[in-house]
Amino acid sequence: MADLIGKRFGVGYGLTGAHRLLLQRFAWTWQKPERWAIERNEQAIAQWKRTVWPDIKNLGRRNPHAVFLDESGFLLILNVQKTWAPVGQTPILCQSYRHDKVSIIFAVTISSLRQWTGRYSQSHRDNINGERVVGSLRLLSRHPRGEVVLLWDGGKPDRNEAVEHYLQRCRRLHVHRFPAYAFEPNPDKHIWTQTKQALANSTPKTVAELECHLGGVFLRLQHPPNWLWSWIDAFELPWKQVFKCIHYLLKEDQ
Numbered sequence: 113m114a115d116l117i118g119k120r121f122g123v124g125y126g127l128t129g130a131h132r133l134l135l136q137r138f139a140w141t142w143q144k145p146e147r148w149a150i151e152r153n154e155q156a157i158a159q160w161k162r163t164v165w166p167d168i169k170n171l172g173r174r175n176p177h178a179v180f181l182d183e184s185g186f187l188l189i190l191n192v193q194k195t196w197a198p199v200g201q202t203p204i205l206c207q208s209y210r211h212d213k214v215s216i217i218f219a220v221t222i223s224s225l226r227q228w229t230g231r232y233s234q235s236h237r238d239n240i241n242g243e244r245v246v247g248s249l250r251l252l253s254r255h256p257r258g259e260v261v262l263l264w265d266g267g268k269p270d271r272n273e274a275v276e277h278y279l280q281r282c283r284r285l286h287v288h289r290f291p292a293y294a295f296e297p298n299p300d301k302h303i304w305t306q307t308k309q310a311l312a313n314s315t316p317k318t319v320a321e322l323e324c325h326l327g328g329v330f331l332r333l334q335h336p337p338n339w340l341w342s343w344i345d346a347f348e349l350p351w352k353q354v355f356k357c358i359h360y361l362l363k364e365d366q
């Protein structure tokens with residue numbers, strides 16, 4: 113940035129001066145960029161918010177549960193992050209370079225009536241297919257009563273023929289798919305980020321140890337219950353306003 117200022121405006125700044133200028137004068141901070149897919153379609157995402165989201169809100173009269181479902185995989189080769197160590201003594205992590213992994217199907221549920229939140233997860237030691245997704249949907253359907261609004265990104269396992277056949281038979285599920293590569297409306301994406309950060313610098317030697325680590329992370333994410341609302345506040349979609357609207361409609365019906 114100091115070189116750019118010098119070339120563009122002919123003013124010389126050192127590293128300290130450039131840092132002070134960016135921070136104090138322009139309120140710029142040193143940040144890690146987020147990665148967005150080139151295939152992301154901003155117009156499709158904006159249209160989804162204008163057209164699909166109002167239909168979801170109209171289901172409030174039926175007192176539905178909102179269910180966000182997603183899949184992800186975790187390799188034995190986990191992320192490495194900076195940590196504290198004595199000067200000149202670089203920490204060494206001995207990790208397994210085997211490509212064994214644990215696949216997770218994770219669901220976040222929100223009750224529109226009581227604003228109750230919950231989480232459900234299933235782990236598998238191979239890739240997730242349509243049959244495993246159907247199994248998770250059957251397990252999930254046993255808990256929330258009444259109508260269920262299922263929101264997911266519609267990845268390859270979710271578009272399996274077995275999944276489509278199950279959704280056609282299960283009348284309680286109202287399926288809405290997020291636009292392609294639209295990660296910010298889905299709280300599961302934030303959960304994956306938090307999980308990978310919590311697992312950073314871990315050194316599981318077997319898949320069983322990795323599953324144990326994942327179970328501990330998911331258990332910590334469940335408490336306190338405000339963890340989900342902290343993510344909801346950061347979403348572009350007004351989830352809290354929607355549930356307040358659902359409460360109002362329910363009182364109006366009574």
